[in-house]
Amino acid sequence: MSGAASGYLARHAHALVSSAGHLARAPFATLFTVLVMGLALALPLGLEVLVRNVRAATGDFTGAVSISVYLHAGVDEQHARQLGATARSHPGVAAVQLITAAQALAQFRAQSGFGAALDALQDNPLPNVLVVTPAPGATGAASMESLRRVLAAWPETETVQLDGDWVRRFNALLDLLHRALLLAAGLLGLGVVAVVGNTIRLEIQNRRAEIEVTKLVGGTNGFVRRPFLYTGALYGLLGGLTALLVIGVSGLLLQPPVSELARSYGAEFALRGPALEDLGLLLGGSTVLGWLGAWLAASRHLARIEPGAG
Amino acid sequence: MIRFEAVAKRYRNGREALGDVSLHVAPGEMVYLTGRSGAGKSTVLKLIALLERPTRGSVSVAGDETGTLAARRIPAFRRRVGVVFQDHRLLHDRPVYDNVALPLIVADSSLREIDKRVRAALDQVGLLGCERSLPSELSVGEQQRVGIARAIVSRPPILIADEPTGNLDPQLAGEVMALFRRLNGVGVTVVVATHDLHLVRASGLRAIVLERGRIVPNEPSGVLPVIEVAR
Numbered sequence: 001m002s003g004a005a006s007g008y009l010a011r012h013a014h015a016l017v018s019s020a021g022h023l024a025r026a027p028f029a030t031l032f033t034v035l036v037m038g039l040a041l042a043l044p045l046g047l048e049v050l051v052r053n054v055r056a057a058t059g060d061f062t063g064a065v066s067i068s069v070y071l072h073a074g075v076d077e078q079h080a081r082q083l084g085a086t087a088r089s090h091p092g093v094a095a096v097q098l099i100t101a102a103q104a105l106a107q108f109r110a111q112s113g114f115g116a117a118l119d120a121l122q123d124n125p126l127p128n129v130l131v132v133t134p135a136p137g138a139t140g141a142a143s144m145e146s147l148r149r150v151l152a153a154w155p156e157t158e159t160v161q162l163d164g165d166w167v168r169r170f171n172a173l174l175d176l177l178h179r180a181l182l183l184a185a186g187l188l189g190l191g192v193v194a195v196v197g198n199t200i201r202l203e204i205q206n207r208r209a210e211i212e213v214t215k216l217v218g219g220t221n222g223f224v225r226r227p228f229l230y231t232g233a234l235y236g237l238l239g240g241l242t243a244l245l246v247i248g249v250s251g252l253l254l255q256p257p258v259s260e261l262a263r264s265y266g267a268e269f270a271l272r273g274p275a276l277e278d279l280g281l282l283l284g285g286s287t288v289l290g291w292l293g294a295w296l297a298a299s300r301h302l303a304r305i306e307p308g309a310g
Numbered sequence: 311m312i313r314f315e316a317v318a319k320r321y322r323n324g325r326e327a328l329g330d331v332s333l334h335v336a337p338g339e340m341v342y343l344t345g346r347s348g349a350g351k352s353t354v355l356k357l358i359a360l361l362e363r364p365t366r367g368s369v370s371v372a373g374d375e376t377g378t379l380a381a382r383r384i385p386a387f388r389r390r391v392g393v394v395f396q397d398h399r400l401l402h403d404r405p406v407y408d409n410v411a412l413p414l415i416v417a418d419s420s421l422r423e424i425d426k427r428v429r430a431a432l433d434q435v436g437l438l439g440c441e442r443s444l445p446s447e448l449s450v451g452e453q454q455r456v457g458i459a460r461a462i463v464s465r466p467p468i469l470i471a472d473e474p475t476g477n478l479d480p481q482l483a484g485e486v487m488a489l490f491r492r493l494n495g496v497g498v499t500v501v502v503a504t505h506d507l508h509l510v511r512a513s514g515l516r517a518i519v520l521e522r523g524r525i526v527p528n529e530p531s532g533v534l535p536v537i538e539v540a541r
């Protein structure tokens with residue numbers, strides 16, 4: 001490595017260590033800033049983890065949602081099977097069950113108690129029915145409606161009936177919650193930027209003399225800004241780690257009552273923490289937010305500080 | 311090396327610090343800038359170091375017209391002008407080594423170059439061995455010498471000093487001025503602002519005398535004009 005390159009890396013390392021030193025020398029101020037950021041970041045991630053756990057616990061009630069396609073009376077069983085195969089090839093469909101007119105009549109005869117009356121009928125009045133089960137990822141309201149339209153558009157279709165409205169409403173609620181937490185994540189992210197920006201602004205004021213001397217000997221705005229950017233990034237990283245700690249501790253505290261609840265339904269359920277990619281996203285995102293807050297504050301305030309000869 | 315043409319400087323508060331000042335300092339020359347407090351000495355130095363821009367007139371330093379120099383070129387310009395302050399302007403939470411190394415660090419010098427030059431500069435001011443000391447652990451004279459080491463470490467072609475001996479006893483003041491003479495001896499252009507007329511007269515060097523923001527002409531004999539200087 002060339003001398004210039006090693007010098008460049010060494011100066012960045014020096015700026016990083018220097019920034020860490022500044023944070024360590026003001027432990028209480030650092031702690032409170034990091035706590036505020038950690039709690040702000042923990043809220044959206046915690047909600048995301050909650051939504052995922054609810055989805056995992058309910059399996060999106062996939063099996064409880066289906067679409068019944070009542071075919072015209074003139075559609076025979078073989079044609080109904082072909083239509084079933086066509087429906088099965090749709091990407092949003094997990095399974096298709098054909099209930100033939102004969103099966104339906106037999107079932108009705110067994111369950112209704114009108115056996116004798118049915119014997120009087122010369123023809124089976126019931127149609128062939130396809131029961132379409134959507135794929136696990138296609139149980140949302142929009143996906144179901146899209147699938148319903150496809151099936152209703154067949155000329156052989158008499159009518160289409162969506163089953164399990166409550167499940168769709170439940171999933172719509174989870175979708176709404178998911179969007180709300182994305183919005184909350186965005187707003188709280190802005191809050192993190194503002195907290196770091198204000199902290200860096202105060203830091204710049206406290207180190208005004210040092211900044212003046214650095215500019216006096218030829219330091220560029222970029223050079224002067226560097227340690228503040230590292231400070232912001234460190235705040236973000238520490239805030240992200242604090243958020244993980246909050247979520248981890250919350251998970252530990254909630255696991256016993258969740259297990260108890262699951263057992264009362266005769267099931268076993270263990271809370272799932274954030275996935276590995278979530279951890280990367282949280283720590284990377286919080287670091288970038290901290291850096292961004294510092295960059296905004298430093299760019300605004302450092303340009304105003306110019307050395308005077310006294 | 312340094313040329314002022316009909317320079318005026320009025321600060322934002324309306325005070326006129328300089329009015330119609332023209333002067334010239336040749337490359338490799340050492341001159342004194344003297345006059346009573348408020349005469350405009352510090353303003354002249356600020357204009358040389360581009361800490362201020364002239365309100366009127368032209369200031370040329372090492373080929374750069376400071377009145378119109380683009381903001382992005384100011385850092386590079388300042389690296390060519392070493393500045394020594396009466397109050398040292400040291401970073402008190404950093405050791406001597408870091409203080410002196412600062413101009414080289416901002417200039418992206420290599421670590422080896424920084425180490426070599428910092429030790430050489432400290433050796434020049436007689437502070438080799440004090441690298442790890444904090445400025446607060448040094449005497450006022452030593453702190454002044456750290457400030458000088460910082461000003462010369464990047465070997466700037468121009469060195470300006472604002473009352474560099476103001477806080478020093480006569481012996482230390484003499485040592486500091488001898489150091490400036492040595493630097494001047496190797497080609498550095500030196501401008502020293504002082505109100506110590508005895509120092510100026512004893513040096514035998516050219517002096518530019520300011521009074522109320524204007525240059526006072528020297529006597530034909532070269533003898534300094536008689537002015538009352540506040541001590």
